[in-house]
Amino acid sequence: xIDPTFVELSRWQFAAVALYHFLFVPLTLGMTWILVIxxxxxxxxxxxxxxxxxxxxxxxxxxxxxxxxTTGLTMEFQFGTNWAYYSHYVGDVFGAPxxxxxxxxxxxxxxxxxLMLLGRDRLGKVQYLGVVVLVxxxxxxxxxxILVANAWMQNPVGSEFSAETMRMxxxxxxxxxxxxxxxxxxxxTVAAGYVTxxxxxxxxxxxxxxxxxxxxxxxxxxAVAAGFGLAAxxxxxxxxxxxxxxxxxxxxxxxxxxxxxWDTAPAPAAFTLFGMPNQEKMETENAITIPWVMxxxxxxSLDGQVQGIKELIEDHEERIRSGIIAYEKLNALRNGDTxxxxxxxxxxHKADLGYGLLLKAYxxxxxxxxxxxxxxxAKDSIPHVSYLFWSFRxxxxxxxxxxxxxxxSFYKLARGRIEQNRTLLRILVWCIPLPWLAAELxxxxxxxxxxxxxxxxxxxxxxxxxALTVADLITSIAGYLIFYSVLLAIxxxxxxxxxxxxxxxxHTGRYHHETGGETLSLNPAE
Amino acid sequence: MxxxxxxxxxxxxxxxxxxxxxxxxxxxxxxxxxxxxxxLGKKDAERRVIINAVAPHWDGNQVWFITAGGAxxxxxxxxxxxxxxxxxxxxxxxxxxxxFRPVGFDYRSKLENARWRNTWDWGLFVGxxxxxxxxxxxxxxxxQGVPFHLDSFLKPHYDADYLWALLPLLxxxxxxxxxLSVAMLAMHGAVWLQLRTESLIADRARAAVxxxxxxxxxxxxxxxxxxxAGIDGYRIVSMGDPGGLSNPLAKxxxxxxxxxxxxxxxxxxxxxxxxLGLAGPLVVWLLSRLRWPGFGxxxxxxxxxxxxxxxxxxxxxxxxxxxTNPGSSLTVWDAASSHLTLTVMFWAVVIFLPIVLLxxxxxxxxxxxxxxxxxxxxxxxxxx
Numbered sequence: 001x002i003d004p005t006f007v008e009l010s011r012w013q014f015a016a017v018a019l020y021h022f023l024f025v026p027l028t029l030g031m032t033w034i035l036v037i038x039x040x041x042x043x044x045x046x047x048x049x050x051x052x053x054x055x056x057x058x059x060x061x062x063x064x065x066x067x068x069x070t071t072g073l074t075m076e077f078q079f080g081t082n083w084a085y086y087s088h089y090v091g092d093v094f095g096a097p098x099x100x101x102x103x104x105x106x107x108x109x110x111x112x113x114x115l116m117l118l119g120r121d122r123l124g125k126v127q128y129l130g131v132v133v134l135v136x137x138x139x140x141x142x143x144x145x146i147l148v149a150n151a152w153m154q155n156p157v158g159s160e161f162s163a164e165t166m167r168m169x170x171x172x173x174x175x176x177x178x179x180x181x182x183x184x185x186x187x188x189t190v191a192a193g194y195v196t197x198x199x200x201x202x203x204x205x206x207x208x209x210x211x212x213x214x215x216x217x218x219x220x221x222x223a224v225a226a227g228f229g230l231a232a233x234x235x236x237x238x239x240x241x242x243x244x245x246x247x248x249x250x251x252x253x254x255x256x257x258x259x260x261x262w263d264t265a266p267a268p269a270a271f272t273l274f275g276m277p278n279q280e281k282m283e284t285e286n287a288i289t290i291p292w293v294m295x296x297x298x299x300x301s302l303d304g305q306v307q308g309i310k311e312l313i314e315d316h317e318e319r320i321r322s323g324i325i326a327y328e329k330l331n332a333l334r335n336g337d338t339x340x341x342x343x344x345x346x347x348x349h350k351a352d353l354g355y356g357l358l359l360k361a362y363x364x365x366x367x368x369x370x371x372x373x374x375x376x377x378a379k380d381s382i383p384h385v386s387y388l389f390w391s392f393r394x395x396x397x398x399x400x401x402x403x404x405x406x407x408x409s410f411y412k413l414a415r416g417r418i419e420q421n422r423t424l425l426r427i428l429v430w431c432i433p434l435p436w437l438a439a440e441l442x443x444x445x446x447x448x449x450x451x452x453x454x455x456x457x458x459x460x461x462x463x464x465x466x467a468l469t470v471a472d473l474i475t476s477i478a479g480y481l482i483f484y485s486v487l488l489a490i491x492x493x494x495x496x497x498x499x500x501x502x503x504x505x506x507h508t509g510r511y512h513h514e515t516g517g518e519t520l521s522l523n524p525a526e
Numbered sequence: 527m528x529x530x531x532x533x534x535x536x537x538x539x540x541x542x543x544x545x546x547x548x549x550x551x552x553x554x555x556x557x558x559x560x561x562x563x564x565x566l567g568k569k570d571a572e573r574r575v576i577i578n579a580v581a582p583h584w585d586g587n588q589v590w591f592i593t594a595g596g597a598x599x600x601x602x603x604x605x606x607x608x609x610x611x612x613x614x615x616x617x618x619x620x621x622x623x624x625x626f627r628p629v630g631f632d633y634r635s636k637l638e639n640a641r642w643r644n645t646w647d648w649g650l651f652v653g654x655x656x657x658x659x660x661x662x663x664x665x666x667x668x669x670q671g672v673p674f675h676l677d678s679f680l681k682p683h684y685d686a687d688y689l690w691a692l693l694p695l696l697x698x699x700x701x702x703x704x705x706l707s708v709a710m711l712a713m714h715g716a717v718w719l720q721l722r723t724e725s726l727i728a729d730r731a732r733a734a735v736x737x738x739x740x741x742x743x744x745x746x747x748x749x750x751x752x753x754x755a756g757i758d759g760y761r762i763v764s765m766g767d768p769g770g771l772s773n774p775l776a777k778x779x780x781x782x783x784x785x786x787x788x789x790x791x792x793x794x795x796x797x798x799x800x801x802l803g804l805a806g807p808l809v810v811w812l813l814s815r816l817r818w819p820g821f822g823x824x825x826x827x828x829x830x831x832x833x834x835x836x837x838x839x840x841x842x843x844x845x846x847x848x849x850t851n852p853g854s855s856l857t858v859w860d861a862a863s864s865h866l867t868l869t870v871m872f873w874a875v876v877i878f879l880p881i882v883l884l885x886x887x888x889x890x891x892x893x894x895x896x897x898x899x900x901x902x903x904x905x906x907x908x909x910x
Contacts, residue, residue: 066632069585070625076595080610081617085681087610091603092863096871099600102593103878111586111886115893117632118582118910122892162864164771166680167603169864334678466611467683475688476618483625490629494636507907 002361007462009473010082013480015447017074019440020484024068026439029143029190030197030232031061032136037224039129052510053221054132055120056503057201062117063494067487069110074480076102082473086454086464093159093170094149097177101145109138143193144186151182153455154446155250161350161458163333168458181250184242185446191235192442195402196435198229202409203432204499206425209418213512217503219418226413230406237399241297251456254449256309257385258392259294260284264308268295274393277386282310309382316355317378323356325349327366354458355381361462383451391441391448398438405431532769532859534868538601539845539858541875543838545597549590550711550830552886556580556587558715560627560654561708564647566719566730573647574635574902574909579722581910582893584631586886588624600871604774604861605845608682609664612674615692616660623656635910654715655708662707665837666700669786670757671849676774685850699752706745710807710833713738717810717826721819724896732814735822739811746803746833753840759785760847760855768859777860779852786840796839803832 035054042050076098079087087095112134120128152159158175159168170176202225208218247255255261260277261269262284271294275287298306307315326349332342358377359366369377405428412421419425450456454464498505504513529537559580567573580587599606610617626649634646673685684691716738719731753759758781765777790797806829813822841847843858862868902909 062632063636066628069588069628073588073592073624074621076592077610077617077621080595080599080606081614082611084607084611087599087603087607088680088682091599091606092867095596095600095603095606095863096867096874099593099596099871100874100878102589102596103874103882106589106592107586107878107882108885110589111583111882111889114582114585115889118578118908119889119892120908121905162771165773165864170867170870173866173870466607466614467681468611468614469687471688472614475615479618479622483622487625487629490633494633498636505907 002462003470004462006468006470006473007465009470009477010465010468011461013082013473013477014078016477017071017078017480017484018447019443020480020488021068021071021075022439022443023436023488024064024071025143026193026196026435027064027200028061028068028139029193030195030228031057031064031200032132032139033194034197034201034224034228035061036129036132036136037228038221039132043125043129049216049220052503052506052508053217053224055506056217057221058117059498059505060200060204060495063491063498065113067491070487071484081476082466082468083454083464084466086459088167089459089464090156090168090455093152093156093168093176096170096173097145097149097152101142101149105138105142105145107138109135109142112138140190143190144182147186147189148177148179148182150446151179151185152176153453154254154450155179155181156455156458161353163330163346163350166334168455181246184239184246188236188239188243188442191232191239192435192439194232195229195236195399196439198225198232198406199402199428199432199435201225202229202406203428206428207499208502210422210425210429212419214503215419217511219413222409222418223413226406226409229402230410233399233403233406237403240396240399247298251449252307253309253312253382254388254445255298256307256312257383257388257449258445259306260287260385260389261294261306261308262310264305264311267299267305268292268302269298269306270294271297272389275389277389279385309385313378313382316381317374319352319355320358320374320377322349323352323354324359324366324369325356326351326353327356354453354455354460357463358452358460360460380452383449388445388449392445395438395441395445398434398441401431402434402438529869529872530769531865531868532767534865534872535768535858535862537872538862538868539838539842541872542594542597542601543835545590545594546838547831547834549587549594550834551714551827552587552590553584554658554711554830555714555718556584557654557658558711558713559719560630560650560715561658561712562715562719562731562734563654564651566716566727566734567647570640570643571899571902572727573643575723575727575897575899576719577631577634577650577910578897578902579719581631583890584627586889588627597871597875601863601868602845602856602861603863604676604680604682604772605856608672608674608676608856609846611682612672612684612691613664613667613695614684615689616664616695620657620660623652626650626653631910635906654711658708658711659704662704663695663700665707666697666703667695668841668846669703669753669759669837670697670699671760671781671847671852671855673850674846674848675851675854678775680774699749699757702745702749702752706742706749706833709738709741709745710830713742713807713810714823714826714830717814717819717822720814720817721823722897724898728819732817732819735811735814739807739814742807742829742833743804746800746807746836750800750836753786754784757786758783759788759840760844760852761785761788762843762857765857765859772860772862772864774854774856774860777853777855777857779847779855781849781852789839789842799832799835799839801832802828803836806832 035058038050038054042054112131115131116135157179158172160171162169201221205218205222208214260272262282270289270291272284273288273290275284277284294306329342329346333346356366359369362373363369412418452460454461504511563573563576567576630646630650634643674682676682713735716731716734720728760779761782763778763780806825809825810822813825845856845861847855
């Protein structure tokens with residue numbers, strides 16, 4: 001039987017190593033493009049200050065990148081080490097984008113990052129710009145392929161279960177690649193990365209401006225980040241809305257849970273702004289709602305319905321009963337009964353096999369399940385609503401705050417007196433952590449909202465684990481947490497140290513700490 | 527589909543082997559350099575020379591490891607599942623020691639503090655030594671068979687738990703294989719250092735090759751004798767159509783002395799591979815002494831092909847034999863992905879791997895030249 005403690009620990013470990021990894025990814029995704037912009041301006045104008053900007057921000061990029069690589073290593077093997085049944089069951093489909101990610105993206109990114117960090121003196125200006133562009137393309141392509149893989153977990157298209165090999169097998173590679181969920185997720189995620197990098201650069205630049213240090217350097221960095229950040233935060237929100245539309249289409253459960261939509265409301269559904277979801281009673285207490293909005297976002301129409309949780313649970317109960325038949329027939333097939341009738345019945349019910357497997361949390365053989373167990377399994381098919389409800393709302397709020405900050409910064413900058421807006425500058429410094437919090441919450445919503453499935457409607461999470469022991473998991477969780485936390489502390493120390501040093505860390509002799517605290521010239525390029 | 531299923535399964539055995547050898551030739555080189563770092567570099571500037579001889583490339587090299595992992599996931603999901611969950615704590619040790627590398631390379635020279643730098647140097651040592659050892663140990667255990675079985679739903683179960691799963695992996699034969707792996711990668715790193723550094727450090731690297739290269743030949747020969755004399759191989763007695771659907775439970779396997787030598791008697795040409803593993807390191811030793819480290823590196827790479835290729839060939843068609851339930855063994859024929867996935871991945875490799883090789887060569891070309899102490903001292907802030 002399944003040991004719930006063991007499953008919980010496996011999930012905690014994956015969540016921890018994935019969220020840790022994603023502390024470093026968004027900055028890499030966006031920073032590469034910011035460096036491309038700075039380097040391109042340098043190539044076009046020949047102004048040395050842009051080269052200094054590129055060089056300095058590359059230093060900070062590298063400190064972050066090292067931990068991205070470190071924590072990324074774990075991820076490539078985490079499925080095999082801790083999710084062995086998952087790996088067997090879906091490796092035929094899920095492994096392909098992962099391997100292509102390595103071939104097409106990681107190689108590009110990692111081979112050229114060496115030249116980006118150490119090869120500037122050996123390359124021509126345009127060559128070097130080309131190298132930075134290739135690193136940016138590589139990092140963004142890796143996001144594409146990992147999100148193709150992730151989207152398949154959410155919406156497993158282009159594949160079919162095979163009773164002979166006892167696993168999901170690919171039927172169309174292009175359907176897997178052009179999974180609509182992958183497209184919106186990719187743009188939403190990389191744009192979130194661009195926002196992260198912009199917030200990082202604008203926040204640190206704001207701090208230099210507040211200190212009155214290296215103003216020419218800081219203001220130019222500020223300008224690049226404000227422009228890039230404004231465009232990116234608009235994209236995140238528009239594409240986030242697009243994901244909402246996709247959810248309404250293919251991930252009804254996640255959508256209903258995020259919105260705490262207990263009952264199927266008459267179209268167009270209202271959007272619950274705030275409230276206290278209560279999973280026991282299946283209602284949202286003290287809800288503040290805005291009429292029509294949710295129907296519009298998720299169905300792009302006034303008459304499309306958004307299914308409520310209660311109705312979904314009823315549907316799922318049906319599917320569990322159908323899944324029991326699928327499971328019985330699968331067993332018969334695997335035990336050698338390959339009669340046409342068995343095959344036909346299995347084919348008819350096989351789309352619900354995953355629902356049948358949900359019962360394995362309670363009984364060894366789903367056919368033995370009682371009505372109470374079936375009802376309980378149907379209830380399990382809905383993730384915990386209030387966590388999703390709140391995580392989602394905080395993420396969206398942070399997104400809007402950043403959009404507003406970038407818009408104001410851009411406007412004030414255009415007016416030309418940014419150093420006088422000291423309150424805005426202080427807020428920008430303090431808001432540096434916001435994109436990271438929003439990104440982690442976003443992942444939480446996407447992955448926790450997928451529960452109880454490892455692969456949507458195909459493989460329950462609790463069945464996907466490896467056959468390990470609690471002791472294995474405690475050892476590895478402790479190991480990862482200790483290693484990662486020590487490394488994170490070291491990374492933060494270096495990041496603060498070099499951010500405080502600023503462009504003086506380039507040892508050009510032109511910046512604040514090297515000129516005895518005086519700025520030699522407002523524009524070092526002159 | 528252009529290629530039939532059986533041929534593709536065979537091609538994928540070659541491709542996974544090629545990725546693993548690619549990993550050893552590229553990343554194995556910088557791991558070997560990591561192993562040698564504390565010993566060949568006495569002063570800080572010397573250590574920086576050693577580090578900068580691989581600094582622009584180690585990250586790209588490491589992708590061979592990641593891609594090999596991804597390719598095994600895509601092409602042999604059953605192996606990916608059984609091997610990494612079975613060798614759970616060993617895999618954790620590999621990953622944890624690899625953690626030292628990205629940060630070691632990038633952070634080491636960012637601060638002046640001597641203790642800080644010395645700590646990272648030993649971190650880079652661990653990041654080279656431990657994975658090299660464990661990869662060898664893993665192959666040593668594959669040759670002895672791994673205690674696991676598949677249940678009727680094809681979930682892999684390791685037949686020992688926790689430390690009782692980890693510790694028996696470190697048996698004498700596996701440790702010999704681990705030692706061979708460390709010596710081999712250290713030799714490879716030493717030849718590289720002889721090629722890319724000058725004077726004192728190059729001399730020390732040459733001295734290291736003088737010890738390591740003969741050691742590789744001796745350890746490899748010892749390993750071969752040990753398998754011959756004391757380790758039973760596995761043999762398939764009956765199985766379904768090799769071009770059929772993958773079902774690892776539909777075959778009969780026996781343990782048999784000498785079975786790991788079957789392929790060499792069936793196809794004598796394959797004996798060239800172990801011969802390369804035996805003779806290659808001796809040629810490396812000679813070329814290194816003659817101060818031709820460029821050719822030395824080529825032969826060092828060929829030696830890796832010989833040693834790793836021998837392990838793969840001897841096991842063929844097994845990938846992961848099971849000692850406790852031989853019928854659960856995973857082979858080239860029954861651990862593979864579907865025909866479509868193998869086809870898609872085949873084209874992905876055919877298209878992208880040559881491109882990868884081209885730009886990798888371009889990057890090495892751009893960064894080519896001997897690294898000297900003077901270069902480091904002239905450029906203390908930008909070098910690693």
